[in-house]
Amino acid sequence: MARGSEGSGKIPVDCQSCPARVDGLCEGPGVFEVVAQFKSGDRVIEAGRDLFSIGEPCEAIYNVVEGWLFLYNLLEDGRRQILYFALPGAVLGFHPGRGAIATYGAQALTDAIVCVVPRESLDPLSRQHPEVGMRLVWLISRGLSLAYDHLTSIGRHPARQRVAHLLLELYIRYRMQWPGSRIEEMHLPLTQEHIGDATGLTGVHVSRVLRDLRKDGIVDFRYRRLRILDPDKLIDVAGTDPQMLASWTRRAPSEEPGAG
């Protein structure tokens, strides 16, 4: 609640108007003004639509301003693997290679707004403002750490732990956007199918796992609302290394002049 990020709420229509947001490409001291010169505009995507699809050439990178999106892969048989849930501040669309083709898609979970920076602008942008280049490096490598973390979860943990891990991560990443808030309840715009696709499980099994987690008084996810009933138990079940947990909440280093 608190900040009008619920699906229906009135969404601000430019990067600038999110004072509480600390993270992302457009944020930080002086960076917004810089990126504003190079972005080609903002784009609104309605819930359920693709920002970009698998197989498309990717001509821009995107900075999420408002709303939730997810990156996904499709299998031949139609099944899906969700790779990443993007919250405001995330940078998407950096596919390796000039004139490259997207090997994964990005779909909006809620109505969303992204700031669009054309690929051609990246070279001049980074040339004129090297600190933005390093910020990009930082953001992408945070995404990489997160991906490695999921890899470990999916590769080696049983279902209960995977689901707990995902919910904990999303809760923390969400809460981190609004520093100081301590709410233990949030709007989480996912179906159980999404959770299954992200954790490598079926929706049916996710249903059973969520029932058990609720019964055990750990988390209650229903009607797109996530309620953390027992944070300590949740951290315990998720089996999350506290170090990793800390790294989720770590901010981009604000750039100092000279070498800090």
Add this chain to the structure above:
Amino acid sequence: MARGSEGSGKIPVDCQSCPARVDGLCEGPGVFEVVAQFKSGDRVIEAGRDLFSIGEPCEAIYNVVEGWLFLYNLLEDGRRQILYFALPGAVLGFHPGRGAIATYGAQALTDAIVCVVPRESLDPLSRQHPEVGMRLVWLISRGLSLAYDHLTSIGRHPARQRVAHLLLELYIRYRMQWPGSRIEEMHLPLTQEHIGDATGLTGVHVSRVLRDLRKDGIVDFRYRRLRILDPDKLIDVAGTDPQMLASWTRRAPSEEPGAG
């Protein structure tokens, strides 16, 4: 064979001396000279040793010059998840956050040499040579794509497909280092345990899968040698999207002056 990358071979002791290598941070037109000014030296790691370990503060990034390494996570119970196999040209150690702690480790599979660039050098380096910053962005986002690909493999594919996928990927990434070569046999310095840890399987099950793949005339991995018996069938079994396959072999865009 061909190029002395076998475990024992005489390994060149500086970035410079790998003429055939096209990829990586130190390579490319003019980039080597630039990075040379900022690197603190080269480091030799013997097979089985960690380049960096989980929990260590990370004070440098590394560019693999020679040898194989892998990134890994450890679980409480001692099990392991392998996150990435690093070949020459890979950039490792970019953990998000200033003064950050490594959330995963890096271990050498063979004797290896890495080029060390201290973290403090990164800001001045990217400031004076923005094209290096963008090259870093490119390298890391390629790692991210690869991680997403593994996520899909582990999350949604059965054992046979996962193993085939990994072997195919390593074969292609290896061969891509030596453009023009068409060998269908390579030294692959892994145990079946490594393969299991990378694919989220047990070593025992990997043994069975490899037996079947051999029986079916697809690949033969034994005694740390990988022989591709039927490339087409392998691609088929791996279920690899040809697009993704192409992106493994895509090179870093060489930087043009101005906006290309």
Add this chain to the structure above:
DNA sequence: CGTTAAGTTGATCCTGCTCAAGGTCGGTGG
């Protein structure tokens, strides 16, 4: 030739998948 790390094979078990039949909620039109 003894020792050790790595791979093989079989028997058994269990986690999570599949298939299928309801149930709940929210929206829409009569």
Add this chain to the structure above:
DNA sequence: CCACCGACCTTGAGCAGGATCAACTTAACG
């Protein structure tokens, strides 16, 4: 206000892909 519909969730029964445990073989190395 109610009937209907579609998306989502729930629950059960049966199945299967891989895990586990354990014994044994093979290769590599001194």
